[in-house]
Amino acid sequence: MTAVATPPGRVEVHGVHKSYAGVEVLSGIDLVVEPGTVTVVLGPSGSGKSTLLRSINHLEKVDRGFVALDGELVGYRRKGEKLHELQEKDLLRQRTRFGFVFQSFNLFPHLTALDNVVEAPVSAQGRPRREVEEEARALLARVGLAGREGAYPRQLSGGQQQRVAIARALAMRPAVLLFDEPTSALDPELVGEVLGVIEDLASSGTTMIVVTHEIGFARRAADRVVFMDSGRIVETGPPEQVLDAPRHERTKAFLARVL
Ligand code: ADP
Ligand code: MG
Numbered sequence: 001m002t003a004v005a006t007p008p009g010r011v012e013v014h015g016v017h018k019s020y021a022g023v024e025v026l027s028g029i030d031l032v033v034e035p036g037t038v039t040v041v042l043g044p045s046g047s048g049k050s051t052l053l054r055s056i057n058h059l060e061k062v063d064r065g066f067v068a069l070d071g072e073l074v075g076y077r078r079k080g081e082k083l084h085e086l087q088e089k090d091l092l093r094q095r096t097r098f099g100f101v102f103q104s105f106n107l108f109p110h111l112t113a114l115d116n117v118v119e120a121p122v123s124a125q126g127r128p129r130r131e132v133e134e135e136a137r138a139l140l141a142r143v144g145l146a147g148r149e150g151a152y153p154r155q156l157s158g159g160q161q162q163r164v165a166i167a168r169a170l171a172m173r174p175a176v177l178l179f180d181e182p183t184s185a186l187d188p189e190l191v192g193e194v195l196g197v198i199e200d201l202a203s204s205g206t207t208m209i210v211v212t213h214e215i216g217f218a219r220r221a222a223d224r225v226v227f228m229d230s231g232r233i234v235e236t237g238p239p240e241q242v243l244d245a246p247r248h249e250r251t252k253a254f255l256a257r258v259l
Contacts, residue, residue: 008036008175009033009035009070009175009176009207010033010034010035010070011032011056011067012071013030013032013055013056014066014067014068015029015064015066016028016030016052016062016066017029017062018048018055018060018231019063026048026055027231029048029232031052031233031236035175036207037224038202038210038222038223038224039208039209039222039224039226040211040212040218040226041053041210041212041228042211042212042213042215044229044254047229047230048228049180052228053209053211056178056209057074057098058094058095061075069097074094075091077090096125096172096174097175098174098175098176099169099170099172099177100180101162101177101178101180101182103180103182103184103185105164105165105185107153107168108153109153111152112149112150112152113140113148113149113150113152114133114136114149114150116164116165116168117168118133118136120168120171120172121135121172125172136167136171137149139167140164140167142170142197143166143197144197145160145163145164148160157190158187159187159190162182162183163193163194163197166197166201176208177201178209179209179210182194182210183195183212183214184213198217199217199221203221213258215258218243222239224236225238225242225243227248227254234248234251235248
């Protein structure tokens with residue numbers, strides 16, 4: 001129970017299809033994210049970005065295709081030719097290898113910043129509280145919140161709450177961090193402090209997939225940019241290629257709107 005998985009974190013998405021009520025929202029996604037790299041996913045609203053992230057850590061069950069983390073299927077195990085769904089406890093263990101940061105922080109309102117960070121490693125990973133607390137303090141300092149350990153979410157700004165949420169995700173020692181529009185709910189003046197923290201993580205070699213409309217962030221932090229539209233990856237490549245010399249009309253049209 002105390003064995004905690006550690007990085008790398010190679011994500012492989014292969015031929016993933018997903019429909020809701022007969023409407024296909026992911027139409028054959030192929031994507032490989034190498035350990036230690038930052039992938040930024042861009043695309044218009046409704047293009048399937050959140051569904052892709054949620055499929056990667058099996059919050060959504062895909063209809064076709066598969067996701068693997070370090071060569072291990074996510075959500076399933078193989079038995080001969082057949083795939084069997086993982087039991088809940090195995091799925092939960094596997095899911096803790098992904099850290100997920102949402103647009104809407106989702107902190108526990110009745111817990112302090114410190115306890116928000118400490119909760120999951122203790123309850124889900126069975127790690128000793130004292131050890132986790134020490135690590136949580138260091139993580140809060142790392143996201144610029146030293147001295148605010150005792151604050152409740154309502155006493156923190158949106159940017160501070162999101163930084164607690166990032167520390168909370170890191171406390172699980174995930175192999176891969178998934179960010180779904182982490183700054184979209186913030187007042188403009190608070191966006192920079194959160195992006196700064198994510199950029200620090202990026203430069204320290206954390207594997208991450210970041211859905212965002214922040215083109216400047218993509219330029220500074222991404223190893224690779226993926227542009228999605230209508231459930232497909234339309235274009236992918238290094239930021240200077242996709243952002244400065246897009247090949248597809250739909251990428252050009254999207255960039256013209258957000259830049
Ligand atoms: P994005 O994050 O790029 O804005 P989403 O992945 O949230 O796109 O959504 C893609 C499409 O799937 C949208 O048309 C959305 O309305 C639809 N969708 C997403 N989640 C659900 C759901 N749980 N049930 C039905 N439709 C959904
Ligand atoms: Mg979304």
